[in-house]
Each structure stands twice: as structure tokens, then as C-alpha cells.
Amino acid sequence: MQFVQLIISGAAQGCIYGLIALGFVLIYKATETVTFAQGDLMMVGAFGGLVLMTIVGMPFWIAVPSAIAAMALFGMFAERLVIRPVLGQPQFSIVMLTFGIAFIVRGLITMLPVIGTETHTLPVPYKDMTLRLGELVLAYEQLVIIGATAVLCLGLYAMFRYTKLGIAMQASSQNQLAAYYMGIPVQRLNSLVWGLAAAVAAIAGLLLAPITFVHANMGFIGLKAFPAAVVGGFGSLPGAIVGGLIIGIVESLSGFYLPEGFKDIAPYIVVLIMLWIKPNGLFGEKLRKKV
Amino acid sequence: MRFIFKTDYDQDIRLVKHGGQAFWYGLLGVALLLAPWLLSEYLLAQLIFVLIYAVVGLGLMLLAGFTGQFSIGHAAFLGVGAYTQAVLAAAGWPFPLALACAATLSAIVGIVVGLPALRVKGIYLGIATLAFGFIVEEGMARWESVTGGNAGLHVKDPSFFGWVLNSNEEFYFLCLAVTVLATLAIMNLLRSPTGRAFVAIRDSEISAQSMGIHLARYKTMSFALSAGLAGLGGALYAHKIKFLSPEQFSIIQSIDLLLMVVVGGLGSVHGVFFGAIFLITMPQLISIGKDYLPESVGQSPGLQLVVYGAVLVAFVMFEPHGLYGRWLKIRTYLQIFPFYRAGMFKRQKAFQKSDRLK
Numbered sequence: 001m002q003f004v005q006l007i008i009s010g011a012a013q014g015c016i017y018g019l020i021a022l023g024f025v026l027i028y029k030a031t032e033t034v035t036f037a038q039g040d041l042m043m044v045g046a047f048g049g050l051v052l053m054t055i056v057g058m059p060f061w062i063a064v065p066s067a068i069a070a071m072a073l074f075g076m077f078a079e080r081l082v083i084r085p086v087l088g089q090p091q092f093s094i095v096m097l098t099f100g101i102a103f104i105v106r107g108l109i110t111m112l113p114v115i116g117t118e119t120h121t122l123p124v125p126y127k128d129m130t131l132r133l134g135e136l137v138l139a140y141e142q143l144v145i146i147g148a149t150a151v152l153c154l155g156l157y158a159m160f161r162y163t164k165l166g167i168a169m170q171a172s173s174q175n176q177l178a179a180y181y182m183g184i185p186v187q188r189l190n191s192l193v194w195g196l197a198a199a200v201a202a203i204a205g206l207l208l209a210p211i212t213f214v215h216a217n218m219g220f221i222g223l224k225a226f227p228a229a230v231v232g233g234f235g236s237l238p239g240a241i242v243g244g245l246i247i248g249i250v251e252s253l254s255g256f257y258l259p260e261g262f263k264d265i266a267p268y269i270v271v272l273i274m275l276w277i278k279p280n281g282l283f284g285e286k287l288r289k290k291v
Numbered sequence: 292m293r294f295i296f297k298t299d300y301d302q303d304i305r306l307v308k309h310g311g312q313a314f315w316y317g318l319l320g321v322a323l324l325l326a327p328w329l330l331s332e333y334l335l336a337q338l339i340f341v342l343i344y345a346v347v348g349l350g351l352m353l354l355a356g357f358t359g360q361f362s363i364g365h366a367a368f369l370g371v372g373a374y375t376q377a378v379l380a381a382a383g384w385p386f387p388l389a390l391a392c393a394a395t396l397s398a399i400v401g402i403v404v405g406l407p408a409l410r411v412k413g414i415y416l417g418i419a420t421l422a423f424g425f426i427v428e429e430g431m432a433r434w435e436s437v438t439g440g441n442a443g444l445h446v447k448d449p450s451f452f453g454w455v456l457n458s459n460e461e462f463y464f465l466c467l468a469v470t471v472l473a474t475l476a477i478m479n480l481l482r483s484p485t486g487r488a489f490v491a492i493r494d495s496e497i498s499a500q501s502m503g504i505h506l507a508r509y510k511t512m513s514f515a516l517s518a519g520l521a522g523l524g525g526a527l528y529a530h531k532i533k534f535l536s537p538e539q540f541s542i543i544q545s546i547d548l549l550l551m552v553v554v555g556g557l558g559s560v561h562g563v564f565f566g567a568i569f570l571i572t573m574p575q576l577i578s579i580g581k582d583y584l585p586e587s588v589g590q591s592p593g594l595q596l597v598v599y600g601a602v603l604v605a606f607v608m609f610e611p612h613g614l615y616g617r618w619l620k621i622r623t624y625l626q627i628f629p630f631y632r633a634g635m636f637k638r639q640k641a642f643q644k645s646d647r648l649k
Contacts, residue, residue, distance in 0.1 A: 034414045086608055091414070092361050096553045097607040099546055103600025110593030117592065216593075223425075223542065226418050234414065265429045268422035275419050 001135045006252050012142035012211070014248020015149035017267075019204035020225035021232065021240035022156075023197035029173035029235055030193035031087065033094045037078075037102040038201050039222015044105055045071045045202025046209045046218065047112075050120055060125055068202045075198025076191045083194065084187065102219065110216045117216065122209035141210045148207055152200070153241055160237070169193060224251075227271035233284025242282060246270070293626070304482040306475075323467055327460040335459055336531075337575075341567045342466040343527045346473050348551050348563035350520025353477060355549070356558040357486070358513040359493030363417050364404075364424025365548050368397045368518040370431055370540030372525025374438055377446040377535055386449035386456070390469070390526050397522020398515040405514035424545055431537040443536040446529045466527055473520060477560060480516075489513050493558075550599060554606050556613025565614035573599070612636075 023038045048070055052063035078101060086094055110116045121127075126140040160166035172179040172186045180186050205218075212218060228247045232239025247267045255263035274281065295302070295309055307313045327335060347369055355361045372393040379389035404423045405416070431438045438444055448457045449465065456462050480486045488509045491499040500506055529535055547570060555566025577595055588594065610617055616636070624631040 034417070082604055082608060089607070089611060090359075090557075092355060092359070092557070093553070093607045093611055095361070095414075095417070096549060097604055099549070100600045100603030100607065103596045103603065105600075107593035107596030107598075107600060111588060111591040111597065220542075223421065226421060230415065230418050261429055261433045265426045268425045271422050272419060272426075275415060279415060 002256075004136060005138070006256055007249055008138060008146075009142055010249035010252025011245055012145040012248070013252060014228075014245040015145050015241070016204050016208045016221070016244070017225045017228040017247050018241035018244020019149060019152070019200055019207075020222050021229040021244050022237060023200045023204075024225065024229045025232075025235065025237055025240045026193050026197045026200070028229075029237075030169065031083065031190050032091070033083065033087075033098070034091065035098040035197075036095060036222070037098040037105065038197065038225065039219035040102040040105045041071065041075065041198050041201040041219075042205035042208070042222060043214075043216065043219040044074070044109065044205070045198075046122065046205035046214045047109055047115075048202065049206045049209065050115070050122055050214050053123055054120075055115075060123075064206055067206065068199050071202035072195040072199040075201075076195040078198075079191045079194035084190070106216055106219060120214040122206070122214055124210045127210055145207045145211075148203065149241070152203060153238075156237065165189075165192070224267050227267040227274075230271050230281055231274050233281025236281070236283035239281055239283030306478055306482075327463055332459060335463055337571055339459070339463050339466050339531055340571050341564070342463075342470040343524050343531060344548075344551060344567040344570055345564050346466075346470055346527065347521050347524030347548060348555070348567050349473050349477050349560070350517040350524070351548050352552050352555075352557075352560065352563045353480075353489070353520070354513055354517035355552055356562070357481065357493060358489040358510065360510060360513065361417050361549070362420040362514075362517070362545075363542070363549070364420035364422070364427070364545055365517075365521050366540040366542070366544035367420075367424040367427035368401060368521035369525035369528065369544065369548075370427055370535075370537070371400050371518075372397045372522025373529035373535055373540070374431065374444070375522070376526035376529045377444050378437060380447045380449060380530070383450070385451045386465075387451070389449075390523060393526035394519040394523040397525070398519035401515045401518025402511055404518075405511050421542070421545075424540075424542060428537050428541055431540065438535070438537070441537060443534055446533050446535060449530050462530065466531075469523065469527060473523065474560065477520075481560070485509070485512065550603055554602060554613055556615030557611070559612070559615045561618075562613050562615040565618070569614065573602075 020038050020042055023041070024035060027033055027035050027038075045067055048067035049063055052058045052067055053060065056063075058066065082097060082101065083094070086097055124141075126144055129140040131138045131140060131143065160170060168179070168184045169189055169192075171182065172184055172189050176186050208218070208221070212221075224247065225244065228244040229240050230243070231246055232241070232243025247270060250270055251263055251266050254266040258266075293309065293311065297303070302308075307316070322329075326338060330338065347365070350368075351362065351365050375393040375396050376389050379392055380386070384392075404420060432441050434440070435442075448455050449462070450456070456465060481490075488499065488504045491502065491504055492506065492509055492513075496506060532539070551566035551570045552562065553566075554569050555564070556562030574595065577598055581590070581594065584594075606613060612619070620636055623635065
């Protein structure tokens with residue numbers, strides 16, 4: 001039973017990694033930009049929910065969608081303001097730019113009077129509730145994470161499969177120039193992709209907040225989403241979620257069965273092994289560049 | 292204006308291009324030699340830090356600025372060098388030998404990390420180094436018998452058969468010598484076929500490969516040299532800071548190092564020094580500026596982060612060649628006054644250039 005419980009709590013944590021990794025992959029596929037700001041966007045999303053619920057006093061069901069929508073707007077704004085002008089520069093510069101965004105965002109949040117430097121709990125309706133299935137005791141927080149991730153994945157799958165917008169995004173991620181010739185507004189799509197990634201990050205933040213806490217450094221968890229993205233294959237959306245689940249479960253099991261200290265570095269050991277044996281990840285395509 | 296008549300092919304690779312350079316670098320050299328007598332104790336300590344960070348930065352610049360590979364875990368190599376030096380100094384080894392060992396061990400570790408990532412490109416190497424950085428940091432915290440763990444480790448002063456370098460001045464000259472030698476080595480490397488191969492890999496891996504450059508070998512070499520220099524810098528850092536603990540070598544330190552090379556100017560050796568000066572003076576400038584800001588902003592711990600982030604974003608957006616690029620523009624403006632045009636250093640945007648594999 002303990003094993004099952006470890007698997008479930010690992011899977012819940014893994015869903016968070018997967019959602020953040022999903023943001024990386026969306027942005028990577030659309031703009032070839034590797035963003036290190038995703039974890040901090042998640043943190044801002046959680047803070048947004050916190051402010052709306054505790055200070056503005058909105059009820060849970062209004063605060064959550066508003067926080068997500070606000071983050072989507074923020075993502076589009078950030079893309080327009082700083083990412084679009086530098087596209088075409090070396091990848092390394094853009095990576096540094098996203099580090100810069102992450103720094104600014106984290107710094108501004110810590111500057112917020114009163115709430116910035118402290119640790120908060122997000123008042124969610126399902127706080128501290130548990131579900132008993134025979135011997136299994138499951139926390140609702142974890143079940144909600146897994147359920148919400150599943151719903152979100154289905155939604156994204158449907159969007160990329162059936163809507164015009166999703167198909168346009170796929171086209172532009174495969175070949176921007178050709179998509180542009182076909183009349184797809186690539187720049188506007190890129191903006192939307194950033195918005196989508198920021199919204200997914202906000203969802204991850206709001207889901208994670210009840211388990212950990214809301215504080216300015218929770219964005220560092222975003223660094224564990226990189227192993228998730230790599231294990232899944234850096235350009236694959238389902239891969240990101242599967243990679244996240246693998247990382248989460250490995251972390252949870254190694255925290256219990258291996259000596260202390262292994263829990264924090266297990267994801268990185270997994271990713272190094274993965275790069276060693278199968279550098280393209282589980283779902284990555286084997287590609288060669290043509291000249 | 293200065294016209295350089297080229298009468299010899301060797302002039303293209305000469306380290307000192309013309310008399311003006313010889314004069315100014317000579318002056319800089321004299322100033323650095325006299326620094327212990329000119330500067331106060333505090334400024335000398337800051338100068339030592341600049342030199343140490345410059346050594347580390349030279350390594351990172353070789354990797355990021357000249358070979359086009361980037362490492363988000365360079366603090367780990369700094370840490371390996373620092374702990375090696377601390378352990379060997381405690382065992383009483385003479386410092387030149389210990390420095391060499393620290394650099395070599397870092398370089399070997401660099402090869403081990405670089406190997407898996409060499410089969411893949413760009414971002415994967417970044418993630419491999421990121422992963423490695425975390426593992427090393429955790430290792431330093433857990434391997435308590437050697438590193439002292441989170442409790443930290445005291446470092447002895449460098450010694451050489453009974454001669455102990457325990458004054459600031461002596462240590463300054465050690466750092467100066469190491470920095471000058473490292474700079475000359477990098478300058479020399481960059482004008483050799485190996486250095487040219489690095490630059491070719493940065494500009495286009497495929498064309499470099501077609502010209503007969505063995506990608507894996509040169510990338511490993513660049514990685515090893517870079518890690519070795521970081522280890523050397525780490526060894527000096529250990530002596531300067533005198534107390535090592537794992538959190539000094541965390542991801543924050545790695546990002547600071549990247550910040551240094553980007554702000555200084557990617558792809559220029561001068562940029563390393565500008566970046567190091569920036570990295571050391573910035574906290575001081577911020578603490579001076581604090582007094583002029585309102586209480587709630589000035590005293591906030593986030594201020595430094597915001598300033599660093601804004602500087603980073605501004606440099607990437609408006610001055611991709613960093614402080615050195617800005618200096619080049621100013622110098623050109625003065626040299627050819629009044630003929631400077633707005634578009635002289637205009638960067639080309641390469642929208643077509645794609646790292647994506649098709």
C-alpha cells in the first residue's frame with residue numbers, strides 16, 4: 001500500500017513538472033526559445049491566485065480563472081515586449097534574456113510589501129481533505145492535481161487536433177516560413193503560444209500551492225521540469241507529461257528507498273542517464289539537419 | 292585616425308597590433324604592478340576578486356563566447372577546483388602544484404560531463420551541465436569527510452616550501468600572475484588552428500564539420516579547457532574567501548558567471564574583464580543607490596535581483612555585444628570623428644537561421 005501511495009504522490013508532483021515542461025515545449029516548438037522563466041511564471045500565477053483570494057477577497061471559483069487569464073495576458077505582453085525584438089539572435093542570448101525576465105519577476109515579487117517575503121498557504125476548498133479507499137489514504141490535493149492535469153491534457157490535445165488555431169500552431173512550429181506563406185499570422189501565434197504557456201504555468205502554480213506553500217522561491221521547482229522535458233524528448237507535448245510523471249515518481253521513490261540527499265538529485269541523475277543512452281528522449285524524433 | 296599598413300601576414304595574428312596598443316597595455320600593466328601601493332586594502336581585495344572572476348570568466352568565455360556551447364553549471368567546476376585546492380593546501384602541498392592539480396581535476400571532470408552531451412546540441416549540453424551542477428552541489432554537501440559538508444571548510448593560506456603567502460599583496464601578485472598567464476594562453480589559443488576551429492564550430496557546426504573539424508574532439512577540448520580555467524579560478528577563490536561551503540557553488544553562482552560574460556560582451560576577451568568588473572562593482576553601486584530610493588524599495592532583498600535582471604534584459608536587447616561592444620562604438624566614434632554613422636555596428640538579424648533540424 002505504501003508503494004501505491006508513493007507512486008500517487010510522485011505522480012501528483014510529476015504532473016506539476018509535466019505542466020511546467022509543457023510550457024517549455026510549447027514555447028520551444030513555436031519560437032525555438034528555451035525559456036528559464038517558466039518556473040517563475042508559475043510562482044507569479046500562484047501569487048496572483050493568492051492576492052485575488054486573500055486580499056481582493058474573490059471566491060475560489062472566480063479567482064482561479066482570473067489568475068489564469070491574467071497570466072495568459074502577462075505571457076503575451078512579455079512576448080511582445082522583450083522576446084519578439086530579439087528573435088533571430090543566437091539562442092544563448094535569448095536564454096539569458098529569459099533568465100533576466102525570471103530575475104525581474106522574482107525580484108518584483110519579493111519587493112511586494114508585506115506578502116512578498118513571506119510564506120503563505122493558498123486557501124483552497126479542498127484543503128486537508130482525504131479520500132479513503134480501503135487501506136489507501138489519498139489527499140485531495142494530489143487527486144485534484146492529477147485530475148486537472150488529465151483534463152488539461154485532453155483539452156490541449158483536442159485543441160491541437162481539431163481547432164483551426166491548434167492546427168495553425170502545429171504548422172507554424174513545423175516550418176515558420178511555409179506557415180507564413182500560407183497566410184498564418186505567425187507572430188500573433190507566437191504571442192498566443194507564450195500566453196498559453198504562461199496560463200499552463202499559472203495552473204501548475206495554483207495546483208502546487210496547496211501542497212507546498214506560496215513563496216517567492218517556489219519558481220526553482222521549474223529547474224526540475226527541464227529533466228522532465230528532456231526525458232520526454234524536447235519537442236514532444238505528450239513526452240513532457242510522461243517525462244514529468246517519470247521524474248516525479250523516481251523522485252518520490254528515491255526519497256523513500258534511497259539514503260537522504262538522493263531525492264533532490266534523482267531527477268538530474270535520470271536526465272544524465274537519459275542523455276547518455278537516448279539523447280532524443282522517449283518521444284523525440286531522430287532528426288538530421290540538411291544543408 | 293590610424294591606418295595600419297599590412298606588409299606581412301604575421302601582422303594579422305600579432306597580439307599587439309600597433310604602437311598605441313603597446314602603450315596603453317603597457318600603462319595598464321604598470322598600474323596593475325603598482326596597485327598594492329596605490330590602492331587601499333579594501334580596493335585591493337576587490338581587485339583580487341576581479342582577477343579571480345576574470346580567470347573563471349576566461350574559461351566560460353572560451354566555451355560560450357568562442358565555441359558557442361553553453362554551460363549552466365559552471366559553478367560546479369569552480370567548486371571542484373576550490374575544494375581540491377583546499378584539501379591539497381591542508382595536506383601541505385606547495386601551491387603551484389596544488390593549483391595545477393585543481394585545474395587538471397576540473398578539466399577531467401569537465402570531459403566526463405561533456406561526453407554524454409556531445410552527441411546532442413545546444414540546449415541539451417546546457418541541461419546536462421545544469422544537472423551536473425546540482426549533483427556536484429549535493430555531493431559537496433554530503434561528502435562530509437572531505438568537504439566538511441554544510442558546516443563548511445576552512446582553507447589554509449597558499450604556501451611554497453615554508454614561504455606562506457599570507458599578506459594581501461603577495462596573494463594579489465599570485466592572482467595577477469595567474470590571470471596574465473591565463474589571458475595570454477587564451478589569446479594565443481585563439482589565434483592558433485585550435486582556436487579557429489572553436490570559432491568555426493560556434494558559427495556553424497555543419498560547415499565546421501565539412502571543413503574537416505572533428506566536432507566531438509574540439510568540443511570536448513573546449514569544455515575541458517573551460518572547466519580547467521574555472522577550476523584554477525576556483526582554487527584562487529578558495530584562498531581568497533578562506534571558507535568554503537556548498538551554497539557558494541549553486542545555480543545562482545553559475546547564472547552570475549553567465550551574466551558576467553553576457554554583460555561583458557560575448558566573443559571578446561576584453562569582455563571578460565569588463566564583465567568581472569561589472570560583477571564585482573555592481574553590488575557596491577546598488578548599495579550606494581539604495582539610500583536614494585524609498586525605504587520599502589531600497590531595503591527589499593529583491594532589489595539586486597531586479598537590477599541584475601533589468602541589466603541583463605537591456606544588454607541582450609540593446610547591446611548584444613556587451614560592455615566591450617559599447618566601448619568599441621565609443622572608440623570608433625572618437626577615432627573617426629565626425630564621420631560616425633548610426634548604422635555602423637548594426638547587427639544583422641538572421642531570421643532564417645534555425646537550430647531546428649529538418
